[in-house]
Amino acid sequence: MNNIEKKLLEKIADLHSIPSGAFNLRKNGQAVERQSTKDIDIVPKKNKSGIDIIVHPNVKNKSIHIPVIITVGGLNDLVYNDFYIGENCDVVIVAGCGIHNKTCNTSSHNGIHSFHIGKNSKVKYIERHIGEGEGSGGKILNPVTRIYQKENSVMELETSQLSGVTLSLRKTYAKLEDKAKLIIHENILTTENQTAKTQFKVDLIGEHSSVEVVSHSVAKDNSYQEFKSDLIGKNECFGHVECDGILLDKARIISIPKIDAIDNNASLVHEAAIGKIAGDELIKLMTLGLTQKEAEDYIIQGFLVN
Amino acid sequence: MLEIKKLSYSVKENNDILKDINLKFEDEKIYVITGPNGSGKSTLVKIIMGILKQTSGEIFFDNEDLTALTIDERARKGISYAFQQPVTFKGIKVRELLDLASGEKNKLNNHCDFLSTVGLCAKDYLDRPIDDKLSGGELKRIELAMAIARNAKLNIFDEPEAGIDLWSFDNLIKIFSSLKNATNIIVSHQKKILEIADEIILLKNGEILAQGKLNDIAPMLENDKCGRLRGENE
Numbered sequence: 146m147n148n149i150e151k152k153l154l155e156k157i158a159d160l161h162s163i164p165s166g167a168f169n170l171r172k173n174g175q176a177v178e179r180q181s182t183k184d185i186d187i188v189p190k191k192n193k194s195g196i197d198i199i200v201h202p203n204v205k206n207k208s209i210h211i212p213v214i215i216t217v218g219g220l221n222d223l224v225y226n227d228f229y230i231g232e233n234c235d236v237v238i239v240a241g242c243g244i245h246n247k248t249c250n251t252s253s254h255n256g257i258h259s260f261h262i263g264k265n266s267k268v269k270y271i272e273r274h275i276g277e278g279e280g281s282g283g284k285i286l287n288p289v290t291r292i293y294q295k296e297n298s299v300m301e302l303e304t305s306q307l308s309g310v311t312l313s314l315r316k317t318y319a320k321l322e323d324k325a326k327l328i329i330h331e332n333i334l335t336t337e338n339q340t341a342k343t344q345f346k347v348d349l350i351g352e353h354s355s356v357e358v359v360s361h362s363v364a365k366d367n368s369y370q371e372f373k374s375d376l377i378g379k380n381e382c383f384g385h386v387e388c389d390g391i392l393l394d395k396a397r398i399i400s401i402p403k404i405d406a407i408d409n410n411a412s413l414v415h416e417a418a419i420g421k422i423a424g425d426e427l428i429k430l431m432t433l434g435l436t437q438k439e440a441e442d443y444i445i446q447g448f449l450v451n
Numbered sequence: 452m453l454e455i456k457k458l459s460y461s462v463k464e465n466n467d468i469l470k471d472i473n474l475k476f477e478d479e480k481i482y483v484i485t486g487p488n489g490s491g492k493s494t495l496v497k498i499i500m501g502i503l504k505q506t507s508g509e510i511f512f513d514n515e516d517l518t519a520l521t522i523d524e525r526a527r528k529g530i531s532y533a534f535q536q537p538v539t540f541k542g543i544k545v546r547e548l549l550d551l552a553s554g555e556k557n558k559l560n561n562h563c564d565f566l567s568t569v570g571l572c573a574k575d576y577l578d579r580p581i582d583d584k585l586s587g588g589e590l591k592r593i594e595l596a597m598a599i600a601r602n603a604k605l606n607i608f609d610e611p612e613a614g615i616d617l618w619s620f621d622n623l624i625k626i627f628s629s630l631k632n633a634t635n636i637i638v639s640h641q642k643k644i645l646e647i648a649d650e651i652i653l654l655k656n657g658e659i660l661a662q663g664k665l666n667d668i669a670p671m672l673e674n675d676k677c678g679r680l681r682g683e684n685e
Binding site: 209357361370389425426430431432435436437439440443444448449450 | 521540541542544
């Protein structure tokens with residue numbers, strides 16, 4: 146691996162070297178290295194590009210890394226990754242994609258992920274997306290995540306796109322059975338003429354199932370972001386969507402909520418607030434000695450990282 | 452020392468929010484600015500911090516003219532400001548603002564010192580975001596903890612007693628006593644706070660009506676009804 150590749154890996158997966166647990170490293174449209182463990186099988190798909198990740202029942206405190214890096218221009222990568230998490234598991238999955246494109250040809254990665262989470266299992270899924278490279282070619286990321294949660298399972302999805310991606314469409318669908326809980330934290334920063342769109346749809350079919358979506362967006366320059374959410378309560382359930390956006394320069398953020406309590410015991414809430422950084426926040430930090438620019442950066446950093 | 456010379460402030464709708472204010476604040480003393488609502492108390496301290504800009508007049512801090520300095524430049528000169536209504540953020544934690552306030556990454560025992568002085572346990576609060584999930588009283592105490600962490604030459608407190616919840620005023624008084632090495636300017640109506648002042652400045656309709664000790668000022672407050680002196684239970 147060269148330095149650019151190493152740095153990309155570090156940024157998207159905190160990896161400084163090959164991880165000790167189960168992993169699959171994909172580079173420029175090809176799987177380059179893979180490792181299963183006694184608890185976790187990573188199996189390449191036979192009929193299409195991608196892998197099946199099978200976590201045996203009762204596996205706890207294990208991690209799985211499946212980073213993707215693209216360092217060439219003109220590549221359109223499509224991959225299907227399916228996770229089958231057994232019952233009573235507790236695992237962390239670190240994914241994400243970094244594109245370093247120094248050419249004038251657009252590269253894109255389309256990662257289609259599905260999660261089948263067994264009863265009483267807990268999954269933390271961390272997905273980071275970045276684009277870099279001085280080439281004029283686009284860096285496009287279109288992740289699709291489908292989540293199917295069995296009874297009493299918990300899925301925590303942390304997704305971030307903090308720089309350099311010229312265009313993204315992030316689609317997430319989830320179906321929650323009884324007492325299943327889904328927590329989504331999304332942090333997105335767009336600059337220049339970038340566009341980032343997010344679409345969430347969650348079917349709360351189980352009794353006492355719950356979903357919590359917190360989306361923090363910062364749009365600078367002429368960038369554009371769109372957030373669509375669609376919660377459907379088909380049982381006694383709870384859903385909360387919070388979309389907060391900070392606008393700078395001539396950027397735009399649109400939030401489009403839909404909540405549908407089909408069962409009248411469903412409790413669904415959508416909150417959205419979009420605007421520039423509040424003046425009193427800047428003033429407070431300036432009274433602590435930060436310049437206006439430092440205060441702005443500090444507020445954005447806290448908003449996107451914490 | 453802070454000196455205010457011929458300071459006035461007006462806006463389109465109101466020409467006389469502050470009129471020709473002349474004041475001297477000496478080192479290591481406690482000054483309480485009091486007066487009825489709308490008398491210009493908060494406006495005056497906001498102008499000292501640079502949050503508002505005076506229409507005319509000058510402010511000198513340690514003989515340096517502050518007039519052209521921004522808020523952050525004044526902060527770096529050693530002026531601290533505790534808000535009447537503490538500001539909330541999304542994603543910034545108590546620990547981070549205390550570190551910003553003190554200008555260094557603090558160890559746990561320092562954080563404990565800052566927070567225990569305002570009756571909060573560092574363990575419970577350091578990693579909490581400064582957002583609207585904290586009560587008004589908690590936010591106010593954290594605001595005071597930041598003032599302590601600042602260790603500034605000049606502390607400004609805008610109505611520190613407002614929303615201080617069940618935590619007693621005696622503790623608040625102790626904080627001001629602990630900041631003895633600094634000059635403290637406190638905007639307040641609270642009798643116990645007025646009692647610890649080296650000097651009280653009574654404002655009315657944007658003008659200084661009187662200056663002096665509580666004994667001199669209190670009758671004016673009660674007789675004139677210009678700045679109701681509030682008891683502990685109010």
